[in-house]
Amino acid sequence: MPDSSYAAPRPSLCTEEEVILLVHAFYARVRADAQLGPVFEAHVEDWSAHLALLIDFWSAMLRGTRRFRGAPVQRHMRLDGLDEAMFARWLALFRQTTAALGNAPMQQLANEMAERVAATFLARYRDARG
Numbered sequence: 096m097p098d099s100s101y102a103a104p105r106p107s108l109c110t111e112e113e114v115i116l117l118v119h120a121f122y123a124r125v126r127a128d129a130q131l132g133p134v135f136e137a138h139v140e141d142w143s144a145h146l147a148l149l150i151d152f153w154s155a156m157l158r159g160t161r162r163f164r165g166a167p168v169q170r171h172m173r174l175d176g177l178d179e180a181m182f183a184r185w186l187a188l189f190r191q192t193t194a195a196l197g198n199a200p201m202q203q204l205a206n207e208m209a210e211r212v213a214a215t216f217l218a219r220y221r222d223a224r225g
Contacts, residue, residue, distance in 0.1 A: 104159040109201040114157060117205065118149045121192040130184050138174060156208045157201060167216075177220055182213045 122142075125131045139145045151163040189209045193202040 104155070104157050104204065106158050106160075108157055108204060109198055111154060111158070113196065113198060113201060114154045115150055117192060117196060117201075118146055118153055120195070121189055122146060122149070124188045124192060125185070128184065128188060131181060131188070134174070134176075134181065153205070157204055167212075177217075179217060182217045186210065186213050 125135055148165055154160040155163040186209060190206055193205045196202060
């Protein structure tokens with residue numbers, strides 16, 4: 096059973112540098128992945144801007160910062176051809192990345208948040224596609 100003391104985002108969970116490392120390492124894996132890489136490369140025009148937005152997102156999710164501005168669900172609904180296997184692969188790569196970072200409390204919360212994000216995106220994507 097997960098340790099509930101790790102369940103809430105908080106600044107002491109991880110440093111901003113750890114968030115940056117998580118995002119950069121994870122998306123390096125995604126971009127190199129045979130299944131996900133082509134999807135991301137087809138839709139991300141400016142990787143620097145995209146990574147900065149994702150750092151803000153994960154900083155909010157893990158550290159409770161409030162600088163993220165965006166509508167990620169709506170943006171992903173515009174993409175064609177996503178399927179459950181892609182979301183599962185995304186989660187697998189995410190878990191590999193968090194496991195390699197060496198911060199167990201961060202890993203636990205990040206993985207929980209990633210699972211929620213993937214489930215929400217997949218459910219809404221399916222609903223939008225009928």
